[in-house]
Amino acid sequence: MPTPKDFNTINKQTWCPGCGNFGTETALKGALAELGLNPEKVVFVFDIGCCGNGNNWYRGYVFHSLHGRSIPAAEGIKMANNAEHVIVIGGDGGLYAEGGNHFVHAVRRNIDITCIVSDNQIYGLTTGQASPTSDLGLKTKTSPEGVVEARLQPLSLTLAISEDTSFVARGFAGDAPHLQKIIVEAIKHKGFSLVDVLQPCVTFNYLNTYDWLRKRVYKLEDDKNYNPENKMLALEKSFEWPIGPNGEGKIPLGIFYKKDKKSFEDHFPQIQSVPLYKQEVKVPSLAASFKEFY
Amino acid sequence: MAKTTKAAKIINKLSWKMGGPAGEGIMSAGMIFAKCATRGGLNTYNYIEYPSLIKGGHNTYQVQVGADEVFFVSNKINLLVALDKETIDRHSQELNPGGGIIYDGEKINLDAKDYPQIKLYSVPLEAMALERKNRLLKNTIALGANLALLDYDLEILLSMISDIFKRKGEAIVKMNTDAARAGYDYIKNNFKADFGFKLEKMSNQPKMVISGNEAIACGMQAAGCKFFPAYPMTPATSILHFLKAKERDYNMVVVQTEDEISALAMAIGANYAGVRSATATSGGGFSLMVEHLGLSGITETPVVVVNSQRPGPATGLPTWTEQADLRFLIHAAQGEFSRIILAPGDANEAFYLTAEAFNLAEKYQIPVIVLSDKLLSESYESTDEFDLSKVKIERGEILSDADLASNQNYLRYKITASGISPRSLPGQANGISDTNSDEHDEYGFSTEESEMRIKMMNKRFSKMEAIRKEIIEPKIYGDKKAKITLIGWGSTKKPILESLKLFKEKGIVVRFLHFTYLWPLPEKQIKKILTEKGKTFILENNHDGQLAALIKEITGLEPDHQILKYDGRPFWPEEIVERVRKFI
Numbered sequence: 063m064p065t066p067k068d069f070n071t072i073n074k075q076t077w078c079p080g081c082g083n084f085g086t087e088t089a090l091k092g093a094l095a096e097l098g099l100n101p102e103k104v105v106f107v108f109d110i111g112c113c114g115n116g117n118n119w120y121r122g123y124v125f126h127s128l129h130g131r132s133i134p135a136a137e138g139i140k141m142a143n144n145a146e147h148v149i150v151i152g153g154d155g156g157l158y159a160e161g162g163n164h165f166v167h168a169v170r171r172n173i174d175i176t177c178i179v180s181d182n183q184i185y186g187l188t189t190g191q192a193s194p195t196s197d198l199g200l201k202t203k204t205s206p207e208g209v210v211e212a213r214l215q216p217l218s219l220t221l222a223i224s225e226d227t228s229f230v231a232r233g234f235a236g237d238a239p240h241l242q243k244i245i246v247e248a249i250k251h252k253g254f255s256l257v258d259v260l261q262p263c264v265t266f267n268y269l270n271t272y273d274w275l276r277k278r279v280y281k282l283e284d285d286k287n288y289n290p291e292n293k294m295l296a297l298e299k300s301f302e303w304p305i306g307p308n309g310e311g312k313i314p315l316g317i318f319y320k321k322d323k324k325s326f327e328d329h330f331p332q333i334q335s336v337p338l339y340k341q342e343v344k345v346p347s348l349a350a351s352f353k354e355f356y
Numbered sequence: 357m358a359k360t361t362k363a364a365k366i367i368n369k370l371s372w373k374m375g376g377p378a379g380e381g382i383m384s385a386g387m388i389f390a391k392c393a394t395r396g397g398l399n400t401y402n403y404i405e406y407p408s409l410i411k412g413g414h415n416t417y418q419v420q421v422g423a424d425e426v427f428f429v430s431n432k433i434n435l436l437v438a439l440d441k442e443t444i445d446r447h448s449q450e451l452n453p454g455g456g457i458i459y460d461g462e463k464i465n466l467d468a469k470d471y472p473q474i475k476l477y478s479v480p481l482e483a484m485a486l487e488r489k490n491r492l493l494k495n496t497i498a499l500g501a502n503l504a505l506l507d508y509d510l511e512i513l514l515s516m517i518s519d520i521f522k523r524k525g526e527a528i529v530k531m532n533t534d535a536a537r538a539g540y541d542y543i544k545n546n547f548k549a550d551f552g553f554k555l556e557k558m559s560n561q562p563k564m565v566i567s568g569n570e571a572i573a574c575g576m577q578a579a580g581c582k583f584f585p586a587y588p589m590t591p592a593t594s595i596l597h598f599l600k601a602k603e604r605d606y607n608m609v610v611v612q613t614e615d616e617i618s619a620l621a622m623a624i625g626a627n628y629a630g631v632r633s634a635t636a637t638s639g640g641g642f643s644l645m646v647e648h649l650g651l652s653g654i655t656e657t658p659v660v661v662v663n664s665q666r667p668g669p670a671t672g673l674p675t676w677t678e679q680a681d682l683r684f685l686i687h688a689a690q691g692e693f694s695r696i697i698l699a700p701g702d703a704n705e706a707f708y709l710t711a712e713a714f715n716l717a718e719k720y721q722i723p724v725i726v727l728s729d730k731l732l733s734e735s736y737e738s739t740d741e742f743d744l745s746k747v748k749i750e751r752g753e754i755l756s757d758a759d760l761a762s763n764q765n766y767l768r769y770k771i772t773a774s775g776i777s778p779r780s781l782p783g784q785a786n787g788i789s790d791t792n793s794d795e796h797d798e799y800g801f802s803t804e805e806s807e808m809r810i811k812m813m814n815k816r817f818s819k820m821e822a823i824r825k826e827i828i829e830p831k832i833y834g835d836k837k838a839k840i841t842l843i844g845w846g847s848t849k850k851p852i853l854e855s856l857k858l859f860k861e862k863g864i865v866v867r868f869l870h871f872t873y874l875w876p877l878p879e880k881q882i883k884k885i886l887t888e889k890g891k892t893f894i895l896e897n898n899h900d901g902q903l904a905a906l907i908k909e910i911t912g913l914e915p916d917h918q919i920l921k922y923d924g925r926p927f928w929p930e931e932i933v934e935r936v937r938k939f940i
């Protein structure tokens with residue numbers, strides 16, 4: 063059985079002490095071990111950002127792509143090898159801003175990849191600019207008077223994109239065991255899964271700290287009546303977010319919504335028995351094409 | 357009354373044009389005519405002009421028919437099939453004396469006095485179509501009339517009609533067959549057989565009628581390309597359409613992406629996972645792909661990209677032709693890395709070079725660009741069926757599970773003499789690695805060390821040495837010893853080859869040097885020619901003389917004259933002769 067350590071590399075980690083990425087790393091590696099996956103059975107597709115620097119600290123098939131472009135790279139990998147688990151790890155900047163278009167369409171496709179967003183509500187690697195998920199009023203280098211653009215609610219967005227988005231969840235890097243449970247379910251889920259992880263950035267985000275988050279988070283599953291198959295309820299919950307100068311309000315965590323649905327790859331009979339990469343590359347007869355030309 | 361002696365007819369040499377409003381089936385009617393000719397053993401070249409809109413603009417479909425190989429269309433025509441007045445207004449002056457116009461005299465009023473040397477054949481196309489309760493039959497009636505005028509075998513058209521409409525049922529086949537026959541009979545019954553051109557079946561094996569884009573798509577199928585993500589953009593779109601329609605025949609997965617950025621990202625992802633994958637676009641889409649070209653470069657992930665050029669910048673002239681992306685592609689993306697650019701000149705080269713692009717990409721683990729343009733991509737030519745035994749598959753160094761089992765310290769970016777490091781594929785035990793867009797060490801981990809940076813840059817560039825040995829020198833056509841040399845690349849091949857016939861008729865001895873490998877630039881042949889005695893002309897469909905400048909940059913030599921054209925139209929063979937003659 064693999065252990066979380068099997069996913070470690072020899073490299074020294076350079077995230078800031080206390081960085082939320084550590085919590086996410088513990089949860090993700092724990093989840094992979096819990097699922098009994100060996101490192102060669104997982105492709106980690108990293109975006110560019112502090113989170114993306116994780117490419118040096120995860121053992122497995124690692125593809126470190128471009129800023130905002132990890133999702134389409136992952137989609138290509140998945141279509142080529144649908145036997146492999148493909149996990150995207152990217153930031154709120156990369157996946158919701160630069161790569162927002164890819165995000166929207168991956169959700170529509172319901173392609174079977176797991177998207178873990180290190181949502182620190184800030185651009186970390188570029189030293190602290192506002193991100194789409196920054197709270198209103200957050201002062202950053204690009205918003206010295208405070209952010210004026212409305213916060214993007216990534217879960218609401220995802221739920222709203224298509225009629226039945228298939229897996230939407232939120233975790234907290236300060237609660238790795240709970241996050242691990244969510245990630246296990248996300249990886250097991252067939253179809254697109256989003257795990258938005260609230261990750262304090264201890265260096266550039268002075269507002270959304272561990273303390274600030276801890277005071278506000280609660281678990282959806284603590285309410286026995288919460289039903290993650292109820293789309294409208296999930297949508298309603300997804301809008302719950304602290305507002306106002308003191309950030310009044312709560313933040314739900316857990317699996318908001320989950321639905322079994324045919325995933326993108328399943329629409330292609332071409333790859334149902336043998337993944338594309340295992341199909342022999344040889345010159346076929348072109349009779350089916352040539353007949354068009356007479 | 358003087359007895360008219362029967363003038364000898366010109367047989368199997370015809371320049372034909374059909375024109376009409378966009379969206380009224382001119383394209384398919386023109387294609388049917390071309391296939392009628394090739395089914396009868398004749399050769400054709402088909403050039404199409406259309407505006408970037410769906411209804412109401414003006415479309416033309418021009419076909420050059422010949423007993424021998426025809427390379428291109430002429431700027432003069434012999435028969436004009438006009439489905440509206442605009443076609444006559446725009447194109448009647450292109451008619452050679454003795455040429456003819458087929459038109460609907462009940463809709464278009466022509467005064468024979470205005471067309472002194474032209475024969476007018478009025479056929480009530482619309483009335484005959486409406487009699488059959490289907491306006492669209494106009495084209496079929498016109499095709500039938502057209503064959504009668506050319507005294508060609510109607511049965512060929514009827515068999516084409518049945519092949520095309522079979523799927524829609526017997527009734528549709530019969531309706532079209534009757535319409536074609538009615539058009540045919542109308543000419544035979546109402547006009548003397550006085551048109552000076554005639555087509556005759558030949559016993560040759562019929563050739564294919566295929567566009568550059570279809571040849572590129574076939575090249576992908578032949579190469580075992582299994583994943584094709586793309587976003588539509590004229591003039592590359594028909595590659596996507598063709599591959600999608602055939603995807604299940606070849607177990608290929610074809611995906612319409614959200615944009616060109618994702619198209620190339622997905623293609624790179626699939627190649628990384630071990631699947632031959634390509635995408636296709638035009639310059640606008642390629643501009644969006646640029647950052648990913650560099651991703652392929654630094655991660656050493658093979659990928660094939662087709663760029664079918666159209667006149668830019670920005671939206672430019674969407675449905676016209678230009679060769680102005682060459683310098684852009686040579687340098688596209690930040691930083692420096694190895695790449696290969698191939699520019700086929702005809703359907704045949706488009707097929708084999710596209711197939712070869714996958715070998716080059718995988719052997720050298722680099723991006724390979726196939727450079728086409730509207731002229732090549734969307735013109736149809738008759739050509740022999742491609743010889744699949746000439747397509748080789750060379751996947752380069754991909755490690756097997758057994759290779760990896762004996763290798764406990766696999767290094768994805770191992771420094772080697774060739775610069776090529778064997779690849780592992782996701783899923784393989786012992787092949788774990790970091791395929792990293794950051795500069796990296798041999799394993800793939802990010803590094804910022806000076807020494808490793810230099811090693812990796814040198815490794816990636818050392819591949820160029822082997823590539824330079826493999827690239828193919830430009831080919832010489834015409835009289836090898838000629839003192840006048842025309843130089844071209846990509847799609848200008850066809851009009852230039854046709855112009856060689858005209859030079860010959862005029863007793864001017866000319867040869868033609870045609871580049872298909874553009875980057876790295878093969879230097880030997882061009883250096884030799886530019887240092888020999890004689891006059892050299894470079895012909896390019898761009899404003900800047902991009903290949904001329906490249907040749908100068910690399911060899912220090914330059915052709916004597918640049919003949920450039922950037923109005924979206926291809927060179928006409930007659931125009932080439934005229935422009936070259938000014939300098940000789």
Ligand SMILES: Cc1ncc(C[n+]2csc(CCOP(=O)(O)OP(=O)(O)O)c2C)c(N)n1
Nearest residue numbers: 110111112113129153154155156185186187
């Ligand atoms: C095309 C491009 N634009 C900009 C950048 C610079 N850049 C690197 S990371 C980053 C934002 C990082 O923010 P986020 O995605 O939230 O990741 P984090 O660092 O917070 O984990 C930016 C703008 C880049 N690498 N590429």
Ligand SMILES: [Mg+2]
Nearest residue numbers: 153154184185
């Ligand atoms: Mg961030």
